[in-house]
Amino acid sequence: MPGDEGCLFFLLFEPARKSTTDAIILVPPFADEMNKSRRMVNLQAESFAELGFAVLIIDLFGTGDSSGEFCDASWEGWRKNVKEAYDWLQAQGFRAIHFWGIRLGCLLALDTVRTFDLSVVSFLFWQPVIAGDRFVTLLFRQRIAGEFGQQQSETVKILRQKSAEGVSLEIAGYLPSSEMLSTISNLRMVDMVPDSESFVIWLECSIGESEILPASQKVIDSWQNYQTRVHSACVIGNSFWNSVEIEEVPALIDQAREFYLEVLNDW
Numbered sequence: 489m490p491g492d493e494g495c496l497f498f499l500l501f502e503p504a505r506k507s508t509t510d511a512i513i514l515v516p517p518f519a520d521e522m523n524k525s526r527r528m529v530n531l532q533a534e535s536f537a538e539l540g541f542a543v544l545i546i547d548l549f550g551t552g553d554s555s556g557e558f559c560d561a562s563w564e565g566w567r568k569n570v571k572e573a574y575d576w577l578q579a580q581g582f583r584a585i586h587f588w589g590i591r592l593g594c595l596l597a598l599d600t601v602r603t604f605d606l607s608v609v610s611f612l613f614w615q616p617v618i619a620g621d622r623f624v625t626l627l628f629r630q631r632i633a634g635e636f637g638q639q640q641s642e643t644v645k646i647l648r649q650k651s652a653e654g655v656s657l658e659i660a661g662y663l664p665s666s667e668m669l670s671t672i673s674n675l676r677m678v679d680m681v682p683d684s685e686s687f688v689i690w691l692e693c694s695i696g697e698s699e700i701l702p703a704s705q706k707v708i709d710s711w712q713n714y715q716t717r718v719h720s721a722c723v724i725g726n727s728f729w730n731s732v733e734i735e736e737v738p739a740l741i742d743q744a745r746e747f748y749l750e751v752l753n754d755w
Contacts, residue, residue: 494555511582517591598680620675
């Protein structure tokens with residue numbers, strides 16, 4: 489599909505019921521996390537299609553099979569990409585739009601809805617990044633860890649200073665712009681309260697814990713004070729988005745499907 493900066497690759501899972509007006513947009517995680525997540529994304533998309541949803545998976549500008557280079561991507565451009573996917577679905581006759589974000593994609597979904605004042609029925613979050621600043625810190629630590637065995641002179645503080653000065657830093661083979669990292673650092677999920685007309689399904693994975701992270705619960709509690717309806721759960725499973733091998737977490741897919749069956753029946 490043509491976009492503002494170049495062609496965007498869309499993958500549409502058609503719904504089992506052709507008469508449906510419900511569609512889900514997958515807002516992908518950052519960089520290599522999407523490569524590790526594609527198997528899980530496809531399995532979940534197939535499950536949702538069986539329920540009667542259309543599912544649209546987009547490659548953002550500079551990623552996957554879309555035009556551009558990662559180093560030229562911007563957060564503003566990615567927001568526009570998500571909006572273009574939203575507009576395309578509406579042009580196809582889908583009126584009830586849902587957003588499904590993975591990791592940083594959760595922040596991008598919320599920021600897009602806030603920026604363009606979009607009407608959204610629901611948000612599905614998988615292991616959401618709740619604070620962009622912490623996520624950027626993890627990226628810098630990932631760069632430092634990649635220098636293992638070499639003479640290490642970089643620290644998170646030094647990398648932050650370089651990025652603030654406009655230096656683009658390669659991280660695990662990707663070259664995000666300093667502007668991109670600066671924008672991400674200023675995003676906090678607690679500041680992006682979903683409209684009370686939307687509901688949120690918040691799912692996390694853990695090897696041994698059965699409850700979502702305390703920091704996540706704080707965001708949920710804050711949102712609920714604004715009358716946002718949040719359904720949350722933690723399932724047992726590996727962190728597939730950063731695993732060495734491609735991982736599957738069937739419990740996550742089953743829980744998402746169960747929540748949507750339950751919530752949509754009430755809806």
